[in-house]
Amino acid sequence: MTPPSDYPDLSQHLLVGAILFCLGLVGFLARRNLILAFLNAELMIQGVALNFVAFSRYRGNLEGQSFVLFLLTVAACEAAIAMALILVLYKNRGSLDVSLWQDLREESLDPVVDSEPLPLPPAHPPMPPLPTAGLGPQPPEELSRV
Amino acid sequence: MFNVTTENLWILLPLIPGLPVFASILVALFGHRLGKRSHYPVLLAVGGSALIAILALIHVHHAGNEQGREAIFNYANWLEAGNLRVDWELRLDALSAMMAAMVSFISLWIVLFSSGYMHGDPGYPRYFAAVSLFVGAMNILVLANNLPLLFLGWEGVGVCSYLLIGFWFAKPEAAKAARKAFLVTRLGDVALLAGMILLYRAGDPVGLSFDTMFSHNYDPTTLYWALVCLGIGAFGKSAQFPLHVWLPDAMEGPTPVSALIHAATMVTAGVYLLARVLPPLAGDAVSPAQLQAVGNFQDIVLVCGGVTALLAALIALGQTDLKRILAYSTLSQLGYMFMALGVGTTSGTTQCHTLVSAASGAAVFHLFTHAFFKALLFLSAGSVMHAMGNVLDLRRIGGLRRLLPITHIAFLIGALALAGLPPFSGFFSKDGILESLENGAHSGGERAGLHHAMLYLGLFTAALTGLYTFRAYLLTFWGAQRVPEEAGDHAHESPPGMTIPLAVLAVPAALIGWAVGPTHLFADFIQSAPGWHPAEHHDFAWKMAGIGLLAAGLGIAVAFILGDRRPGGTPNNLVGAARSGFFIDDVYSSFITKPCEYGGRLLNFLDRELVDKLAELLGRIPAWLGDSLRPLQNGLLQYYALAMALGLVVLIAMFTLAR
Numbered sequence: 001m002t003p004p005s006d007y008p009d010l011s012q013h014l015l016v017g018a019i020l021f022c023l024g025l026v027g028f029l030a031r032r033n034l035i036l037a038f039l040n041a042e043l044m045i046q047g048v049a050l051n052f053v054a055f056s057r058y059r060g061n062l063e064g065q066s067f068v069l070f071l072l073t074v075a076a077c078e079a080a081i082a083m084a085l086i087l088v089l090y091k092n093r094g095s096l097d098v099s100l101w102q103d104l105r106e107e108s109l110d111p112v113v114d115s116e117p118l119p120l121p122p123a124h125p126p127m128p129p130l131p132t133a134g135l136g137p138q139p140p141e142e143l144s145r146v
Numbered sequence: 147m148f149n150v151t152t153e154n155l156w157i158l159l160p161l162i163p164g165l166p167v168f169a170s171i172l173v174a175l176f177g178h179r180l181g182k183r184s185h186y187p188v189l190l191a192v193g194g195s196a197l198i199a200i201l202a203l204i205h206v207h208h209a210g211n212e213q214g215r216e217a218i219f220n221y222a223n224w225l226e227a228g229n230l231r232v233d234w235e236l237r238l239d240a241l242s243a244m245m246a247a248m249v250s251f252i253s254l255w256i257v258l259f260s261s262g263y264m265h266g267d268p269g270y271p272r273y274f275a276a277v278s279l280f281v282g283a284m285n286i287l288v289l290a291n292n293l294p295l296l297f298l299g300w301e302g303v304g305v306c307s308y309l310l311i312g313f314w315f316a317k318p319e320a321a322k323a324a325r326k327a328f329l330v331t332r333l334g335d336v337a338l339l340a341g342m343i344l345l346y347r348a349g350d351p352v353g354l355s356f357d358t359m360f361s362h363n364y365d366p367t368t369l370y371w372a373l374v375c376l377g378i379g380a381f382g383k384s385a386q387f388p389l390h391v392w393l394p395d396a397m398e399g400p401t402p403v404s405a406l407i408h409a410a411t412m413v414t415a416g417v418y419l420l421a422r423v424l425p426p427l428a429g430d431a432v433s434p435a436q437l438q439a440v441g442n443f444q445d446i447v448l449v450c451g452g453v454t455a456l457l458a459a460l461i462a463l464g465q466t467d468l469k470r471i472l473a474y475s476t477l478s479q480l481g482y483m484f485m486a487l488g489v490g491t492t493s494g495t496t497q498c499h500t501l502v503s504a505a506s507g508a509a510v511f512h513l514f515t516h517a518f519f520k521a522l523l524f525l526s527a528g529s530v531m532h533a534m535g536n537v538l539d540l541r542r543i544g545g546l547r548r549l550l551p552i553t554h555i556a557f558l559i560g561a562l563a564l565a566g567l568p569p570f571s572g573f574f575s576k577d578g579i580l581e582s583l584e585n586g587a588h589s590g591g592e593r594a595g596l597h598h599a600m601l602y603l604g605l606f607t608a609a610l611t612g613l614y615t616f617r618a619y620l621l622t623f624w625g626a627q628r629v630p631e632e633a634g635d636h637a638h639e640s641p642p643g644m645t646i647p648l649a650v651l652a653v654p655a656a657l658i659g660w661a662v663g664p665t666h667l668f669a670d671f672i673q674s675a676p677g678w679h680p681a682e683h684h685d686f687a688w689k690m691a692g693i694g695l696l697a698a699g700l701g702i703a704v705a706f707i708l709g710d711r712r713p714g715g716t717p718n719n720l721v722g723a724a725r726s727g728f729f730i731d732d733v734y735s736s737f738i739t740k741p742c743e744y745g746g747r748l749l750n751f752l753d754r755e756l757v758d759k760l761a762e763l764l765g766r767i768p769a770w771l772g773d774s775l776r777p778l779q780n781g782l783l784q785y786y787a788l789a790m791a792l793g794l795v796v797l798i799a800m801f802t803l804a805r
Contacts, residue, residue, distance in 0.1 A: 025791055029784050037783070098783050105781025112782055 013054035021047030034086045034096045038079075045075050151205065156219045159236050162199050162246050163289060163299075165191040166253075167282035170275045177271025184271040185261040188278040192257050195285065196250035203247040206240055207671060216676050218291055218357060225294075230346065237291035237356060240675040241510065245288035245418055248514055252409055252521045253281040255647035259525050260402040262643030263532060273313060277406065280306035284411035288418060293342045293354040296419070300338065300383065303412050304331050310407070311399040323395035330392040334382015338419075341375030344368055360426035360677055363433070370439035376423060377447060384416025384480050387454040391731055394473045401528030404469060408476040409521035417480065417513050420447065420487045421506045426677030428502040432495055441492040441593055444502075451484025452600045459610035461728060463617070468527050468538040471618045472520070475564060478607060479516050483509040485600055486579040493591035496679075501582070501589060503679035507672045508578035515571035519563035519655035525648055526557035529640045530622065535632030540618065545627035550639050554623050556648040561619045563655050565612040566698045568691075571659030573698075577691040580604055584690055605697045612701025620705060 024043030031037050049068045056064025086096070093100050102111045124141075169191030173184050180187070221234040257277060264273050283302025290296040312324025346354055348368040364372075380386070385393035393413070397404055407413060428440050458477035465471045489505035491498050527538065533550055534543050547554040563570035566577070583604055586597035639645065673681040726732070778789070 025787075029788055029791070032784075101783070102781035104779070106776045106779045109777060109780055112780060 007058055010054055010058045013057075014051060017047045017050035017054065019047070020044070020050060023047075032098045034089065034098050037098060038082050038086065042075060042079070045071065155202070155205070155217055155238065158198050159202065159217075159219055159238055159289065160221065162195050162202070162250065163282045163285035165195045165198075165282075166278045166285065170278035170282060173271050173278060174275040177275060180271055182265075182270060184274045185257065188257055188274045189254070189261070191278060192250060192254045192281055195281065196247070196254045199243070199247040199250045199285075202238060203243040206238060206243040216357075232292060232294045232354070235291035235295060235355065236289045238289070240672050241418075241422060242288050244510070244514065244672065245414070246285055248517050249281065249284050249288060249411055249414075252517055252651070253277075253284075253406060253411070255651055256402050256406050256409075256521060256525065257281075259405075259528065259644050259647040260400070262641050263402050263528055264400060265643075269313060273310070273400070276306050276309040276313070277403070280310065280406060280411055284415070287415055291356050293345070293356075293359075297335075297338065297342065300379075300415060301335065303383075303415060304328065304335060307331070307396070307407055307412050310403040311396045313399050313403065317398065319395075320398040323392075323398040327392040327396050330389055331382045334379040334389055334416075337375045337377075337382070338379025341372045341377075341379060344372035344375060348372065356422065357676070360429065364436060366433075366435040366439040369427075369436055370442055373423075373427075373440065373443040374446065376419060377443060380416030380419045381450060381484075382416070383419075384413045384484070385454075385477055386416070386450050386480065386484055387457060388450075388730070390454060390458070390477050391734060393477055394470055397467075397469045397473050401469065401524060401531055404473070405521045405524035405528065408473065408524060409517045413476065413480055414513050414517065417483045417487065417509055420484075421510050421513075424487060424490075425499070425503045425506050425675075425679070428490060428498050429495075429677060429679075434492075434495075437492050437495055437498055441490055441498075444488045444490045445593065445596060446488075447484050448488025448596060448600055451481045451486075451488055452603045453481070454478070455481025455485060455607045456603055456610075457481075457728060459607045459614060462614040463610065464726075466540050468530065468540060468543075468618055468622060469524075471614060472523050472527055475523075475611065475615065476516075476520060478611060479512070479520070479564070482576065482579050482604065482607070483512050483516075485604060486512065486582050488600075489582045489586040489597065491586065491589040491591040491593055493589065497589060499679040500682065501586060503673050504681065505579075505582035505586065507678070507681065508575070508582045510672055511578050512572075512575035515563070515575040515655075515659050518651060518658060519560045519570070519572055522556055522648065522651040522655045523560035523564065525644070525651065526553050526560060529553040529556075529644055529648065532640050532644065533638060534630055537630040537632050539630075540621040542630045543628055544621055544625045545623065546629075547623040549627065549629070550623075552639055552645045552648060556652050557619060557623065559652045559656050561615045563659070565615045565702055566608060566694060567612075567702075568695065569660050570656050571654070573691070573695070574659035576608060577694050580608070580694050581690045605693060608694050609697040609701035609704075612698040613705050614701075616702045616705035617708065620708075 021044050024040045024045075024047060027040030027043065028037050031040065049071050052064040052068045052071070054064075056062060056068075089101065090096055099112065099114065105111065166188070169187040172187050173180060177184055216237070216239040218235060218237050221236070224232045224234050226232070257274070260273065260277065264270055267273065280303065283299045283306055285299070287296055287299025287303060290299060308324050308328040311327050312321050314320045315324070342354060345359065345364075348364050378389075382389045393408075396407060399407075424440070424444070428437065432440070455478045458474045458481060462471050462474035462478065465474060486505045486509035490502045530543070530546065530550060530553060531538050533546075533553075537543060559570065563572040566572045568574075580601065583597055583601040587594050587601055589597075670681045673679060778785075
């Protein structure tokens with residue numbers, strides 16, 4: 001099938017999609033925060049979706065676009081499940097550090113321990129003094145160090 | 147009135163082996179429910195089988211000379227390959243009717259005895275299932291009308307003897323004895339199979355049916371080798387030298403089993419086979435070359451039988467265990483039967499046929515009487531064993547005549563019959579064998595000399611028989627009363643379930659020879675079987691009987707002179723040699739068993755150290771691979787993601803570069 005001549009920008013769109021995908025990939029590989037890793041995965045999905053749209057336009061049919069609609073639906077569902085899972089994990093260990101979960105490794109292997117642990121988060125600034133009428137609400141202690 | 151007639155024979159005949167086999171299956175399947183009642187189905191079945199067999203025997207006897215003397219029933223086709231056709235064919239003639247009646251009748255009383263003897267044994271149902279199958283297989287063997295069907299019974303008897311000798315399989319000696327019996331008789335079984343194949347090939351397309359196979363004109367050389375093979379089979383089953391070594395060890399089984407194996411079933415199979423084959427083969431129709439072949443084979447039988455008779459009698463003298471003495475006496479008596487089966491001449495066909503028929507009749511007659519008195523002796527020994535807490539060592543028991551009066555009388559009758567004193571049954575049958583040996587010696591021809599030698603050997607053995615039998619009797623029942631401590635303080639006569647069979651078997655053991663011996667009723671009857679030369683009437687040979695009696699009396703006298711002299715202390719060389727069975731076991735051990743064992747050890751070593759190590763090496767490779775790849779699974783999410791990304795890169799690179 002010959003490409004239609006009225007759409008010369010395919011390669012540029014694909015480039016953008018690829019850049020999005022690679023950014024997401026690098027982010028996914030580099031970040032240890034579960035939420036950020038998840039966001040990076042979303043970025044990769046969007047890169048792929050952009051590819052679909054570009055090809056849909058290039059071919060002049062709606063197949064790619066319908067795929068994107070599915071993709072968005074799936075991504076939304078996935079986001080809901082992923083956030084729920086992340087919440088549970090956070091409740092379990094009080095941290096979002098992905099390296100805390102290494103339970104699926106081979107039994108004979110030692111867990112990978114960070115030789116250079118993450119810096120502790122800065123301590124909360126002391127609460128401003130309040131009138132004696134009552135105490136201010138205790139801010140929830142943020143345990144995430146990322 | 148229930149009776150066996152020509153009309154209902156076809157349906158009753160298969161019941162003789164069928165009932166015990168059926169009872170065996172029944173007990174084997176439902177033995178766990180029957181428990182202590184397991185002997186009832188077997189008693190009923192063997193009893194029914196005995197009843198039918200005896201009625202069939204009477205029927206054959208009454209049937210006169212021509213019609214009804216031989217009945218062959220073909221029930222179904224068993225197997226067919228090429229022009230070999232084997233049917234489920236049963237045959238009733240004088241020989242098979244007599245054998246079947248004897249087997250079933252004696253087995254019935256042994257089963258009854260067992261129900262008392264084996265009482266309380268945890269393997270009670272297993273025992274009766276095996277015994278019943280044993281009786282069924284033996285009946286198949288004697289009633290079969292072709293060699294393959296006979297072989298079926300032959301193997302069934304072998305398997306059951308293995309099961310029963312090794313009945314107490316937790317005892318290492320019993321397991322070993324069972325294995326030995328199975329392997330040694332198996333040696334003979336292979337030869338029998340080879341003989342069958344030879345006969346089939348030579349007789350093609352006559353087949354292996356008893357009613358057709360003798361009418362074929364066999365090539366003499368083939369006939370000789372086929373007979374030798376059949377003979378080796380018979381030697382193995384009937385425990386003749388040099389394949390006799392399994393029988394004394396078979397004493398490890400329960401004593402009623404010894405009675406069953408030694409008296410009614412199993413060891414009689416070899417004698418039966420040769421008695422079935424030899425007289426028709428030495429018939430009137432054969433050529434001189436064939437007669438020569440048969441004669442050459444009979445020389446082997448004669449010598450092996452004579453050697454067994456003498457050797458076993460000498461060994462029996464050295465034994466100290468009552469059951470082993472009886473076992474060796476069985477060997478010795480079987481040797482007599484084989485000697486009789488070896489009688490023949492090559493000088494003329496009619497003369498030979500007459501001789502062989504008469505001698506085989508004598509062998510079968512001795513088999514018949516021996517079955518009764520040996521069953522009686524073994525069951526008496528079992529009764530002694532029952533009372534003495536399983537001790538039968540003559541150095542430790544003695545003077546039991548007051549303690550076990552019924553057993554004492556039963557053993558005495560058995561011993562008198564075994565020693566061959568008139569009017570007990572053994573006298574007439576042994577005399578028949580000696581007489582046929584004498585006839586063979588006087589028949590002229592080249593084989594006469596051997597017969598002469600065997601006659602003297604038989605007479606000498608008769609003296610030895612009297613000696614060892616009465617030595618065992620005197621040591622067991624006379625002298626000062628000795629009861630081993632294993633018997634406890636409750637040494638007593640056996641329960642009625644065990645003494646009734648003793649009483650019943652004592653009657654034929656004492657009298658059956660009288661009924662059929664000098665009157666020649668038995669010889670007339672057996673020799674009326676098809677293919678046998680009809681018996682010729684002549685006066686009872688008092689001369690031979692007198693000499694045989696003299697020999698036996700001499701032996702008994704020596705036994706009485708020796709009296710209560712118990713074996714004790716270290717035996718001298720001669721007695722030691724006899725006690726160890728003249729080292730025949732050791733010869734087998736060092737020339738056959740040991741080399742096989744060393745070869746087996748070598749192969750075992752090679753298998754373990756070479757083949758197994760190689761296989762293990764191959765098996766290690768996947769494990770090594772797995773070990774080296776294992777660190778990849780470190781459980782880190784990003785690590786997996788990186789692997790996926792790299793995989794993707796590789797995939798893309800492959801697609802683009804390959805284009």
